[in-house]
Amino acid sequence: MDEIQIKFKMQGAIDSLRQDMSGIRTGRATPALVENIVVDAYGGTSKLRILELSSISAPDPQSLLITPWDKTVIGDIKKAIELSNIGLNPMIQGDALRIALPPLTQEDREKYVKLLHQKLEGGKIQVRQLRQDGMHEIKKAFENKTVNEDERELQEKNLQKTTDDFMSLIDEVGKIKEQELRGN
Numbered sequence: 001m002d003e004i005q006i007k008f009k010m011q012g013a014i015d016s017l018r019q020d021m022s023g024i025r026t027g028r029a030t031p032a033l034v035e036n037i038v039v040d041a042y043g044g045t046s047k048l049r050i051l052e053l054s055s056i057s058a059p060d061p062q063s064l065l066i067t068p069w070d071k072t073v074i075g076d077i078k079k080a081i082e083l084s085n086i087g088l089n090p091m092i093q094g095d096a097l098r099i100a101l102p103p104l105t106q107e108d109r110e111k112y113v114k115l116l117h118q119k120l121e122g123g124k125i126q127v128r129q130l131r132q133d134g135m136h137e138i139k140k141a142f143e144n145k146t147v148n149e150d151e152r153e154l155q156e157k158n159l160q161k162t163t164d165d166f167m168s169l170i171d172e173v174g175k176i177k178e179q180e181l182r183g184n
Contacts, residue, residue, distance in 0.1 A: 003158060006134045010127050010166045017123035018173060024112050024119075025086070026180040027104045029064050031056035034088070034099070039080040041073045050077055066090070066097040104183075112181050120174040124167060131163040 022032035035051035050056065054068040054077065068074050078097055081090045087108075090097040104112075135156065142152040 003155075003162065006130055006159065007162055009130050010162065013123055013126040013130065014166065014169060014173070016126075017119060017170065020119050020122075021116065021173070021177050023086075024116055024177070024181070025101070025104065025108075026112075026177070027101075027109075027183060028061050028180075029058040029099075029101050031058060031064065033086065034064060034066065034081060034084075037080050037084045037086075039073065039076050041076045050080070053077060062101050062103075064099040064101070066099070067095065068097075071095050109181055109183070113178055116174060116177055116181060120170055123170050127163060127166045127170070131159060134159045 019036075022030070023036060025033060031051075035049060035056055037050050038047050039050060039053060040046075041048050041053060050066065053070070053073055054066050057065050057067075059065050066077060068077060074092060074095070074097060078090045078092060081088055081097075081099070088099050088101065090099045138147070138152055138155045138159065141147045142149070147155065
């Protein structure tokens with residue numbers, strides 16, 4: 001595994017983490033809160049994300065508007081949101097669903113900060129695993145005599161620096177999200 005491959009995979013872990021974090025409420029309405037909820041649509045014959053079934057907008061900071069392209073799935077979307085356990089209560093208004101977001105309590109904020117830290121640790125574990133895989137590849141190349149001692153040390157040093165950079169990025173992204181959650 002070369003350095004470019006490892007950086008690409010680590011960036012993938014960061015991107016996945018960011019997407020995962022976007023579903024954590026910060027007190028402001030954002031389509032990311034509901035867009036990846038899976039809906040059993042059309043009598044349970046199709047499993048689609050809300051994003052694939054409708055347009056989602058935030059007309060103001062405290063509400064979401066979900067407008068399905070096929071009006072027959074509006075009840076399925078409502079049910080999926082209710083079953084997702086994210087604390088949102090959608091109401092059908094004509095051909096759309098409106099979700100009013102209640103203000104976050106301090107208890108809610110702390111719960112979401114705890115969830116954020118779990119997701120951040122998951123991202124760090126992914127990056128550490130990729131570093132371990134890279135170190136294993138470097139060791140194998142050294143044992144097979146395709147790299148010498150100096151090259152091995154340089155590759156290990158570069159891999160550790162890349163890992164440290166991505167760990168710092170995870171911390172930075174987490175710090176920003178935590179500030180949003182705490183309302184700072």
